[in-house]
Amino acid sequence: MKVSDIDSPVRADWFFDQGLRLDATPYLSGAIEARKRLESLPNTVRLDRITTDIHHAGRFSRKWVNDPEHGVPFFSSTDILEADYSYLPYIAKSAAAQAPELLIEPRWTLITRSGTVGRVAYARQDVAGFACSEHVMRVIPNESEVLPGYLNTFLRSRFGVPMILASAYGAIVQHIEPHHLVDLPVPRFDSDLEIRIHELVEASAHLRAAFQSGLERATEDFFRSVGLPDLIDYRWHDADREHGFEVTNFGPESIRALNFSPRARRIVERLAAVEHRQLGEICEGGLLGSGVRFKRIDADQQHGVQLIGQRQGFWMRPEGRWISALAAPPDIFAPEETILIASQGTLGENEVFCRALMVYGAWKEHAYTQHFLRVISGDDDVSGAYLYAFFRSEVAFRLLRSMSVGGKQQDIHAHLRRKIPIPMAAVADRERISETVRQAYRDRDQADLLEDEALALLTAAIEGAEG
Incomplete structure (x- = not known):
């Protein structure tokens, strides 16, 4: 109260x-x-x-x-x-x-x-x-x-x-x-202060736009570099409707029709037609699994960490409850360049289920719920940033959704996700794509710092004027 x-x-x-x-x-x-x-x-x-x-x-x-x-x-x-x-x-x-x-x-x-x-x-x-x-x-x-x-x-x-x-x-x-x-x-304050605050906010906005355009360039570069430029602007809803289809080569993993979607299978065939490796193979020695369930013990900001959920993870400045890290397992944190995929939810077109984000820079300080699928590369030649350029695409989003399993709340089929083919660009291309993604995230972190500086200047000015 x-x-x-x-x-x-x-x-x-x-x-x-x-x-x-x-x-x-x-x-x-x-x-x-x-x-x-x-x-x-x-x-x-x-x-x-x-x-x-x-x-x-x-x-x-x-x-x-x-x-x-x-x-x-x-x-x-x-x-x-x-x-x-x-x-x-x-x-x-x-x-x-x-x-x-x-x-x-x-x-x-x-x-x-x-x-x-x-x-x-x-x-x-x-x-x-x-x-x-x-x-x-x-x-x-x-x-x-x-x-x-x-x-x-x-x-x-x-x-x-x-x-x-x-x-x-x-x-x-x-x-x-x-x-x-x-x-x-x-x-209102003197013009120099107000101009400085405005310039910080404008610079932050430009960096956020650079974050957006950088990620888009990285994904486009990914598909061009692997010889699949037609997948850059992939339109799922323009493909033929799936009114009825026959499947003969299925195993014990699933008999759900969605898991055998012809549209999704055509995506897999396109990805597998170029040099590629399966996701499960890349993540050997890394991680491809959900976080652990744990009890949340609330804490104040001074002594706690911010717990990020699926919806808030995609916001510019995430909101989340503050919890005690000492009372939670270490798996609530994610190493740099971990890809987090919202892996529990429903299939609404505008839901975050199967959308991906990457942990980088300041976001290593946050804790993350078990509802994220953690994708951590176990191969030094395949960086998390390179994988993220793929997983943020429409192609990956639709492919992951075709692997849904569950009732009201869907999850991503543990066996099927291991088989996702990840196209492999040349080493130099992989490094360039990875650096584009990393720079985008550095721009985002800098944007946050500039916004915080603007807010601190205003707060100090108001409190100083009161004195």
């Missing part, structure tokens, strides 16, 4: 400021305290004075398409947190044309406004023309009044987020509306 801080008790006049609202959220979230602190600063302005608009798209008819040529990438409320935009669904261009307010532009701040409210993201330059759900608020800065990166840093700070959260209303499903945010107090 959360109680009020004895050094900052809930005051009677706060109730009148909140229209005699009697639920605990605004009083115990730190929102009112943050508002009072900001309003006491010498130069604070309302949010609506420095923005051209604060809005959401409203309800609309969604028409989904599979062909990118006829669609527009679409963010759901959680997709704005994604690190890699390669897996976004597409809404029809005709639907986007009928509702142009769906489209977003770079340098806007995006805030989730329905369900889990108050998650804040910065629209980087490669999202121009993307569409975004009505469950996301758009905060459009007036760039003649405020720099977008500075405004974004404030809204995602420990001063901005509580005030956003305190505006939420609703019982089961929480919401916020544009008019709830118009009077948020935004502190």
